[in-house]
Amino acid sequence: MSAPSEPATIVPLLKAALRRRMGSAIEVEDVEIATLGGSNRTLLFDCVDGEARRRLVLRQETLQFARSPFLPPHTQYVLLEVAYRGGVPVPEPIFELAPEDELGRGYVVACVRGETLPKRLLSDAEFAPARARLVGQAGHILATLHRIDTAEVAILEAVEDSVDALAAQRAHYDFYGEPHPVLDYALRWLERQRPPLRAKVFLHGDFRIGNMLVDPKDGIRALLDWECAHLGAPEEDLAWFCMRAWRFGNIARPAGGCGSRAELFAAYAAAGGAVVDPAAVRWWEIYGLVRWALYNIMQVYGHVSGQRRSPAFAACGRNTAMIEYDLLLTLAGRYD
Amino acid sequence: MAHDWPHLREIVTTAREFIESVTPGLSGLDRYHGMCASYLLEIAERELAHWQAPDDVDDGRLRRLAAAGPEVPREELTRRVCERIRAGGFDACEDELRAELLAHVIAKVRVSKPGHLEPEHRA
Numbered sequence: 001m002s003a004p005s006e007p008a009t010i011v012p013l014l015k016a017a018l019r020r021r022m023g024s025a026i027e028v029e030d031v032e033i034a035t036l037g038g039s040n041r042t043l044l045f046d047c048v049d050g051e052a053r054r055r056l057v058l059r060q061e062t063l064q065f066a067r068s069p070f071l072p073p074h075t076q077y078v079l080l081e082v083a084y085r086g087g088v089p090v091p092e093p094i095f096e097l098a099p100e101d102e103l104g105r106g107y108v109v110a111c112v113r114g115e116t117l118p119k120r121l122l123s124d125a126e127f128a129p130a131r132a133r134l135v136g137q138a139g140h141i142l143a144t145l146h147r148i149d150t151a152e153v154a155i156l157e158a159v160e161d162s163v164d165a166l167a168a169q170r171a172h173y174d175f176y177g178e179p180h181p182v183l184d185y186a187l188r189w190l191e192r193q194r195p196p197l198r199a200k201v202f203l204h205g206d207f208r209i210g211n212m213l214v215d216p217k218d219g220i221r222a223l224l225d226w227e228c229a230h231l232g233a234p235e236e237d238l239a240w241f242c243m244r245a246w247r248f249g250n251i252a253r254p255a256g257g258c259g260s261r262a263e264l265f266a267a268y269a270a271a272g273g274a275v276v277d278p279a280a281v282r283w284w285e286i287y288g289l290v291r292w293a294l295y296n297i298m299q300v301y302g303h304v305s306g307q308r309r310s311p312a313f314a315a316c317g318r319n320t321a322m323i324e325y326d327l328l329l330t331l332a333g334r335y336d
Numbered sequence: 337m338a339h340d341w342p343h344l345r346e347i348v349t350t351a352r353e354f355i356e357s358v359t360p361g362l363s364g365l366d367r368y369h370g371m372c373a374s375y376l377l378e379i380a381e382r383e384l385a386h387w388q389a390p391d392d393v394d395d396g397r398l399r400r401l402a403a404a405g406p407e408v409p410r411e412e413l414t415r416r417v418c419e420r421i422r423a424g425g426f427d428a429c430e431d432e433l434r435a436e437l438l439a440h441v442i443a444k445v446r447v448s449k450p451g452h453l454e455p456e457h458r459a
Contacts, residue, residue, distance in 0.1 A: 179414045181418050184421040185421050192427075303346075309350070317341040318339070318347075325445050328438045328441060
């Protein structure tokens with residue numbers, strides 16, 4: 001079932017969904033649509049029960065499309081429960097939508113206050129205390145996540161990226177059908193330079209500035225957007241956090257635009273993370289650039305194939321060349 | 337040269353579709369100008385349907401990398417280069433391939449976002 005699109009339609013259904021689970025006195029107030037992304041909607045609201053009031057978040061899938069690299073909402077919800085139990089800072093899972101809710105696929109979680117906008121996090125004076133702690137916290141969070149027993153997230157074993165991440169990217173590329181010589185070159189380089197296999201861990205898959213709720217003083221409060229989670233080498237999450245695109249202009253500070261790789265690796269090790277292989281991190285950064293280019297091609301594929309048209313997705317197609325440029329200069333050793 | 341998706345005609349169509357989607361919500365002169373912009377972009381779409389971009393330096397580069405003769409149409413060149421790379425045809429001369437590909441990508445970025453390029457790569 002597709003999700004209803006208008007707040008006027010959503011709110012009565014949401015109220016009914018809450019009443020089915022929490023009692024007939026529940027009211028919904030102060031509704032705010034936080035984001036309307038390409039395939040998800042995030043709606044904030046107050047769940048009111050007499051004198052008690054709690055801010056919650058409804059996350060709904062708004063679109064399913066062919067060969068999506070994103071996990072379905074049910075899997076995301078299971079992962080949130082596991083991460084929450086495992087001590088990873090995530091919004092508390094409240095409940096998953098059911099067919100009788102008539103709200104499509106999605107879930108409700110607790111609202112966590114914080115900033116996600118990278119430019120504000122990396123530039124505003126207000127966030128200076130958070131920036132000073134951010135890399136250390138990132139290392140600690142990743143070590144906590146990677147320590148979780150993978151048996152608890154067996155739901156991820158069949159995910160393409162868990163089986164063979166590089167083969168998954170090659171399959172996406174072939175499916176979209178737009179030839180890119182630079183990506184063929186990079187994929188071949190990656191295939192010929194694969195790092196040694198190591199035990200797979202529970203990966204967030206999109207661990208970066210922009211997917212974290214950050215408090216100006218306390219730093220990272222919650223890790224969001226679990227739709228790319230999978231099993232793999234720990235270096236993959238560490239490398240993705242250091243990607244040039246996620247430094248948002250602070251090029252000289254690879255770790256999230258506010259620290260060094262050495263600081264990140266040290267914080268990861270201090271929190272019980274495995275010993276990091278810097279050569280493997282570099283391989284995963286090259287891989288990350290290919291993956292990021294393919295995400296942009298995925299968006300423009302959705303546009304030109306007519307599945308989900310928007311000027312923003314069209315623009316993604318022409319952004320691919322910039323990522324290819326960064327990729328070539330990184331492979332040449334000019335970019336770090 | 338062969339740019340990435342969306343192709344030029346698709347870019348114009350995308351802009352026209354967006355303008356058409358917001359124009360009904362406009363009023364007065366803005367609404368009239370929205371309608372005019374749609375009309376102009378429709379003309380551009382029709383003109384582009386009959387327009388063939390000229391061959392250029394990048395096509396020559398791709399033709400060399402593809403080891404393709406003049407009988408191979410330009411629309412096929414990029415795919416042929418990819419096939420040669422994938423088959424290992426450049427494994428022994430990776431530095432040379434990377435230099436050619438950098439020139440190819442610089443040509444694309446000069447159109448999409450020239451400010452992204454290092455100073456020595458700008459036109």
